Amino acid sequence: MPTIVSVDDSTVPGEGSSRLLLLVSSDNKHIVVEEDIMSRSRFISKQVEGFEATSQRHAILLPFSSFVLNKVIEYCSHYRGYYLLEDDPDAAPPGRSPVREWDQEFLDVDRNMLLRIIKAAHYLEIKSLVGSCARAIADMIRGKTTEEMREILGVENDFTPEEEHSPSSKCTG
Amino acid sequence: MALQPSPFHSLVPLELIVCVLGFLDAKSLSRCAQTCRGLHAVVRDTKALQYIGNLAIFGLHDGNPDLYPLHQRKSMLSRHSTAWKQLAWTHHDRMTVPLRGASACDLYGDLLAYSTGERAIQFIRMPSILRQVQGVQWEHQYEFEPFDFAVDPSCDLIILVEALGLNEYFRDAYRIHLRCLGSGEPHPLAAVSEEMTHHELSFDLIEDEVGMDIQIHGDYFGILFDDEDAGSEIVVWNWKTGNLELKFTQSWVQSFAFLDETHILVAVTVSPTASWTGPSVRVYQLTGASLRDINDESTLCTTLALPLTYANPSDCQLIIHSRPQPRHQPVRGPFSIADSEDRLVIIQYMLDRYDDEERKVFTFVTRAKLISSLLPMDASCERWGAILPWDHWRHHTRLLGDTPPPRWMHHTHGMRYIFPAPLEFDGVVMACILDFHPIRIWTAIESPERDSVMLPESAFAPESLMKFKERWYPRGASNGQLPYRETLVALPEALQTEGDVALMLSSDTIIAIQEAPDDLDVNEPSYIVHLLTF
Structure with a gap:
């Protein structure tokens, strides 16, 4: 029997006008979250449109763990009601998008976690979070040597010695 | 594509990898590849x-x-780079600007500003056609008559100096106004203290007839008060805290420019107190603390000695300029030209009288990043306050031969330098632009345009300089080793005249200023400003 976890006790039904969604993570945790928090996700929005067309609501199964899902929900809750240019280019009012320093602190996690979050954000189609994660990963490798980059990215040097020393294997743009 | 199974590669689909790599700079991207x-x-x-x-x-x-x-963006980029390579501007515009003293028409990054009335200043943000940046023009009326003004390169702050006349000690007093460029209101971040009314600083000055140079960089602004008889004074404040950072009153102080967030360059023609008595560029550290001792030398990190011998200070002038200041600029258009990390520093030594010959100008071109790399870390460092002989920094510098004397400032923008006046070849009046950008030079060497590149080993010692060799190169110093690419272009018909033409440079515009001919139907003396826009 899956356990039901509520993300935030204050978001009890009836308090806001927003309806509730049931998300199920890959480790079989059930998470109840308000619909408008998750409206930033194109994937969830499409699911909700489907519910409305068929007048049937059901749980949304997601292919990542509750640990990652909670992180994504935390992000979406923080920017609840904000217009972020990447997510809603048509609706965003002209002018500045809110300061994104918060993202930096929010994404101050280890590399593996960062990779899990960016994959989840990509699956859920949250462009702003994909962008912030990509920026954070890029920050990790910027200015590093090729060898340090291999370490951080976890890739193996698979060039032959000749290739490595030929100018064509170097990207000059 | 065969990707190895590994954490980063498990980030398929490809668009995520591209998304991450898209945030890298070219160098990191190349290493990553x-x-x-x-x-x-x-x-x-x-x-x-x-x-x-x-x-x-x-x-x-x-x-x-x-x-x-x-x-x-790719096609804009290719048209933009080709146009700059050939100096083929897209549009030629001209306008008439009233003549109200030399300092009253000036260029701040891409903003041209001039006074149109006693209390009014006209601002023009210059457009770029190839980057599709719109030009904007507006005028602002102030409630006092600005004696001089300066705008910071990000076009946020304008500093206006109001001349108050003689105070009770019979000294000239000035009030400094820190305003928002857009609204004309007092700037919200400007310092407020007991002495300041309406965000104004006020101080006394000994001289009566002064020339002024105002520069803004980040949290700091500096003003040079220059007087032929009484000497000059440089004062640097932090405009956010109101702290007085630096003050020089020596007569041999000639000019200044900000180097980076914490250093300022000061040009001196003689240094009577130091072991190197000749002309030099001093680098002072800005500590963020209010100055206690006037002429305190403890913040002097390095003195860059110029390869010139002592001359009578009244006969020579040493001028530094380097703009735009290295500060974040709002990027307009698909890409920007200004490099916040590096830009040229131009040091010009002008000799008014030399053996009854006409004026001589020696122009040294160096890079801000290279000067920064020569500086000692902090005051505990052994090299702190040391004098750096020319031999130690000429590798980072180029000494140009006979350049025309500077007229207005802003002959440099980022890594490009324009000769302050046109050159004439076979009756054709031409503008000469030198590009010191290392990667653009490198690409030019690899292309058919390699002849335009002046490499360190290329012989460059015009006869006029050789003539002074004994006197001006006491140590047999060479002309420096910084490579550059030279491009000459004929100016439009209207500028092919005998009259004096001054040239300036901004992101995507060559600005040519000439005095309006007398027969032009205008009420007051005017300049004609030509904007050659890319």
């Missing part, structure tokens, strides 16, 4: 990532990527 075959293929085959490399080759910086689709 060398980590493994998979990533090499991604970088090689992705148009958006190639664009990053192309920008770097042309010495440009990415602007707002959402502004235009990629294929459009």
Whole structure:
């Protein structure tokens, strides 16, 4: 029997006008979250449109763990009601998008976690979070040597010695 | 594409990898392409990532990527770089500007400003046709008559100096207004203290007839008060705290420029107190603390000695300029030209009288980043306060031969330098632009234009300089080793005249200013300003 976890006790039904969604993570945790928090996700929005067309609501199964899902929900809750240019280019009012320093602190996690979050954000189609994660990963490798980059990215040097020393294997743009 | 199974590569789909790599600079991207075959293929085959490399080759910086689709940005980039390579501007515009003293018409990055009335200043943000940046023009009325003014390069702050006349000690007093450029209101971040009414600083000055140079850099602004008889004074404040940072009153102080966030360059023609008595450029550290001792030398980190012997200070002038100041600028258009990391520093030594000959100008061109690399870390360092002989920094510098004397400032923008006046070859009046950008030079060497590149070993010692060799190169110093690329272009018909023409440079505009001919139907003396826009 899956356990039901509520993300935030204050978001009890009836308090806001927003309806509730049931998300199920890959480790079989059930998470109840308000619909408008998750409206930033194109994937969830499409699911909700489907519910409305068929007048049937059901749980949304997601292919990542509750640990990652909670992180994504935390992000979406923080920017609840904000217009972020990447997510809603048509609706965003002209002018500045809110300061994104918060993202930096929010994404101050280890590399593996960062990779899990960016994959989840990509699956859920949250462009702003994909962008912030990509920026954070890029920050990790910027200015590093090729060898340090291999370490951080976890890739193996698979060039032959000749290739490595030929100018064509170097990207000059 | 055969990607190795590994954490980063498990980030398939490809668009996520591209998204991450898209945030890298060209250098990091190139290194990343060398980590493994998979990533090499991604970088090689992705148009958006190639664009990053192309920008770097042309010495440009990415602007707002959402502004235009990629294929459009690529074609804009290629037209822009070709136009600059050949100095083929797209549009020629001209306007008449009233003549109200030399300092009253000036260029701040891409903003041209001049006074149109006693209390009014006209601002023109210059457009770029190839980057599709709109030009904007507006006028502002102030409630006092500005004696002089300066705008910070990010076009946020304007500093206006109001002359108050003689005070009770019979000294000239000035009030400094820190305003928002857009609204004309007092700037909200400006310092407020007991002495200041309406965000104004006020101080006394000994001289009566003064020339002024105001420069703004980040939290600091400096004003040079220059008087032929009484000497000069440089005062630097932090405009956010109101702290007085630096003050020089020596008569041999000639000019200044900000080097970076914490250093200021001061040009001195003689240094009677130091072991190097000749002309030099001193680098002072800005500590962020209010100055206690006037002429305190403890913040002097380095003295760059110039390869010139002592001359009578009243006969010579030493001028530094370097603009725009290294501060974040709002990027308009798909990419920007200004490099916040590096830019040229121009040091000009002008000799008014030399053996009854006409005026001589020696122009030293160096890079801000290279000067920074020569500085000692802090006051505990052994090299703190040391004098750096020319031999130690000439590798980072180029001494140009007979350049015309500077007229207005702003002969340099980023890594480009324009000769302050046109040159004449076979009756054709031409503008000469020198490009010191290392990557653009490198690409030019690899192309058919390699003849235009002046390499360190290329012989460059005009006869006029050789003539002074004994006197002016006491140590047999060479003309420096910084390479550059030279491009000459004929000016438009209207500028092919005998009259004096002064040239300036901004991001995407060559500005030519000439005095209006007398027969022009205007009520007051005027300049004609030609804007050659790319």
